[in-house]
Amino acid sequence: MKQNDDWTIKLRDRLADYEEPVPADLWTAxxxxxxxxxxxxxxRVWLWRVAAVAASLLLLVGVAQxxxxxxxxxxxxxxxxxxxxxxxxxxxxxxxxxxxxxENSEVNRANRADGIDGNNGNNGTDGIDGENESNxxxxxxxxxxxQENLLSQETQEPASSVSDSKNRTVEGVLPTAGTHAxxxxxxxxxxxxASSAVEGRSTEQPVLMNPSMVSQYASLASRRSEPxxxxxxxxxxxxxAPVSLGLMVSYTLTPxxxxxxxxxxxxxxxxxxxxxxxHQIVRHQQMSYVxxxxxxxxxxxxxxxxxxxxxxxxxxxxxxxxxxxxDGVVRTVAHDxxxxxxxxxxxxxYDFGMFGGVYVEPGLRxxxxxxxxxxxxxxxxxxxxxxxxxxxxxxxx
Amino acid sequence: xxxxxQLLQAIAKGDRVAFRRLxxxxxxxxxxxxxxxxxxxxxxxxxxxxxxxxVLTKVGGFTYRGEGSLKSWVMRIVxxxxxxxxxxxxxxxxxxxxxxxxxxxxxxxxxxxxxxVLNRMIGELPxxxxxxxxxxxxxxxxxxxxxxxxxxxxxxxxxxxxxxKQLLARRISEYLKQQTTDETE
Numbered sequence: 001m002k003q004n005d006d007w008t009i010k011l012r013d014r015l016a017d018y019e020e021p022v023p024a025d026l027w028t029a030x031x032x033x034x035x036x037x038x039x040x041x042x043x044r045v046w047l048w049r050v051a052a053v054a055a056s057l058l059l060l061v062g063v064a065q066x067x068x069x070x071x072x073x074x075x076x077x078x079x080x081x082x083x084x085x086x087x088x089x090x091x092x093x094x095x096x097x098x099x100x101x102x103e104n105s106e107v108n109r110a111n112r113a114d115g116i117d118g119n120n121g122n123n124g125t126d127g128i129d130g131e132n133e134s135n136x137x138x139x140x141x142x143x144x145x146x147q148e149n150l151l152s153q154e155t156q157e158p159a160s161s162v163s164d165s166k167n168r169t170v171e172g173v174l175p176t177a178g179t180h181a182x183x184x185x186x187x188x189x190x191x192x193x194a195s196s197a198v199e200g201r202s203t204e205q206p207v208l209m210n211p212s213m214v215s216q217y218a219s220l221a222s223r224r225s226e227p228x229x230x231x232x233x234x235x236x237x238x239x240x241a242p243v244s245l246g247l248m249v250s251y252t253l254t255p256x257x258x259x260x261x262x263x264x265x266x267x268x269x270x271x272x273x274x275x276x277x278x279h280q281i282v283r284h285q286q287m288s289y290v291x292x293x294x295x296x297x298x299x300x301x302x303x304x305x306x307x308x309x310x311x312x313x314x315x316x317x318x319x320x321x322x323x324x325x326x327d328g329v330v331r332t333v334a335h336d337x338x339x340x341x342x343x344x345x346x347x348x349x350y351d352f353g354m355f356g357g358v359y360v361e362p363g364l365r366x367x368x369x370x371x372x373x374x375x376x377x378x379x380x381x382x383x384x385x386x387x388x389x390x391x392x393x394x395x396x397x
Numbered sequence: 398x399x400x401x402x403q404l405l406q407a408i409a410k411g412d413r414v415a416f417r418r419l420x421x422x423x424x425x426x427x428x429x430x431x432x433x434x435x436x437x438x439x440x441x442x443x444x445x446x447x448x449x450x451x452v453l454t455k456v457g458g459f460t461y462r463g464e465g466s467l468k469s470w471v472m473r474i475v476x477x478x479x480x481x482x483x484x485x486x487x488x489x490x491x492x493x494x495x496x497x498x499x500x501x502x503x504x505x506x507x508x509x510x511x512x513x514v515l516n517r518m519i520g521e522l523p524x525x526x527x528x529x530x531x532x533x534x535x536x537x538x539x540x541x542x543x544x545x546x547x548x549x550x551x552x553x554x555x556x557x558x559x560x561x562k563q564l565l566a567r568r569i570s571e572y573l574k575q576q577t578t579d580e581t582e
Binding site (some may be wrong): 007008010011012014015017018019020021022023026027029030031033034035274280281326327328329331 | 416417420421424425426428429432433441442445446449450451452453454455462470473474477478481484504505507508512513515516534535538542562566
């Protein structure tokens, strides 16, 4: 170290434990500003996350209840009417206690006019496909399809199970609350979601001495051209995985394809840790984004209430809040620029109610570099794997 | 003497008297540190008051890392509160008009100057100079970190430090000359 620097070390040591007289009334002023309650315990990030997920699930269930209560009653009334309309001409209670399909019912007679037999050539495996495809078949033949027939088509099985259908009971043929056939008639879905990346990012690195300072230290004069690292000084960063909550609305474009958008709130936190000798200085950064996603989903498979789908989308996130806290002192920091990202995902949804279902959707998201100097999980781990959980509610026809 | 760990344990149990003990333990040094940053005793008192309110409301979340870690934490809060106060008064930044400075004194004899005088001398340096000097010499910050903290370039931090040391060295010399003159009279 350069000789002239020795005196600043002496200066530091000389004032290391120096104390000034304390004003007499200082404690009274401090005590007057203290809250009455005891100091709060340390906040845990994981606790916050669990609370956020729990709160979002409670919110999801609450909203679902709100939507489902009146709608369920209405749908049950519709189903009851459908049951009367469809079941009466088609099912005969035999004296021996078994049921069979009435071969002479109006519905089946109308279908026979098309030469397709009682199942209307509806080979779709789900309600949506079946409805559209069977209508097209009938119209192409130029035959008249009564309204009752359309209703019954939605409920019938593929042609390959004609013989089986004779032994079906009413409950086995009619739509019941919770079957996907009834739900697929809904075109609009509202969903609430909570998501988090699986992992954040941690880095630790030594700190280079400013090259202009190297020349001031005689012992380093010979190493001017080489990088000189500061001893007893390291910097590390921990970027915690982002946590998001959102509201999505999706619209069914085709039986399998839907488009969605909404609003997503994302919170990111990072710790910047400087270690100077044995002391750690931690700066905690919190940034909040409000994003608008645009997504496409394609249903791949459906088995009863379980559906498998793939999705892709883009999202624009606007940084609405940014702050840095160090040792209790909070200051605002420069906001990030608009950040764009693209994602691909695969999801599984289980419909357990008439108007919705829960889903889990793992996926990959890539954040594009926007040229800002912001450092958080979006910038330090631009490609991240995350899991989204949510609840979707179907509304309207 | 009560260790920092014992003091923190008493605070964790809700002992309000322990708050007072924490204050009495660190207030003197906190005032000295604040005076080095602020220059004025009134401003230093305001900073210490704000800092201790933060300390005492957040001490429940403090993680003990060995004896001395509590003092370091308290002093960091004092320093950060002082920097915030200086920032609010727009007293930080580059000294645009750099005064003509003599060549740097070779190792001024700081051990011949009472600590209180040294502390006051640092507090009387121009705000930009004394802030960089305090952060570099007493907090051990690199110029890169100082640059980030104050919103200035690393080279500016380095040059301000050089100027601050030159100015302080000259004032120490002047003080010692004055002392010699007083003694001979």
